[in-house]
Amino acid sequence: MCSPTRAALLTGRYAFRYGMSGNRAVYYGTEHGLALSETLLPQKLKAANYNTYMIGKWHLGFADWAMTPVRRGFDYFFGMYGGSATYRTHMSYEGPRKSGYDLFEDTLNPEGKDGFFKLVVLVMKS
Numbered sequence: 001m002c003s004p005t006r007a008a009l010l011t012g013r014y015a016f017r018y019g020m021s022g023n024r025a026v027y028y029g030t031e032h033g034l035a036l037s038e039t040l041l042p043q044k045l046k047a048a049n050y051n052t053y054m055i056g057k058w059h060l061g062f063a064d065w066a067m068t069p070v071r072r073g074f075d076y077f078f079g080m081y082g083g084s085a086t087y088r089t090h091m092s093y094e095g096p097r098k099s100g101y102d103l104f105e106d107t108l109n110p111e112g113k114d115g116f117f118k119l120v121v122l123v124m125k126s
Contacts, residue, residue, distance in 0.1 A: 002083060003034075003059050010040045010060070033061015034072075042073030051075050055125050059083045070106045078105050078125045 004015035011018065011034075018038055034040075042052035053076045054069050061067040062081040069077035080102045085092040090103035101109055 002057070006057075007034045007038075007060055010034075010042070011038050012041065013038075031063040033063065033067050036066055040073050042069075042075075044073075046073055046075070053077075055079055057083065065107060068104075068107055076106065079103070 004020040007018065007020045008015050018035055020034065042054070045052050052074045054074045055077075056079045058069050058077070058079065058081050060072075065071055068081065080090075080092070081104060082092045082102050085102040090101055092100055092102040103109060
């Protein structure tokens, strides 16, 4: 439920309007996500001269850099692209061969965060 709900919050539209209704989460190794044609809240806020920051879980698609938060209107992003990752190693395990390091600062993996409890890292960034 988190991907459709998150998409509804960022678009201001019901999930069934853009194909993310039900429990259609965006998992590692898949190429679907929130359509690039959708205008998101941070894009509208930037047009009104606001700074936009996101700290936490994106989970709306990351098969291409164009789908990531900093390419969808956020000035800054720190967190996970996917839906789940361990709290200390920041590795994601969503199925066989679909795992990897999932802690990003904008589009880069931040150095020196391994071994830190994820909540502490997120609070330090906020």
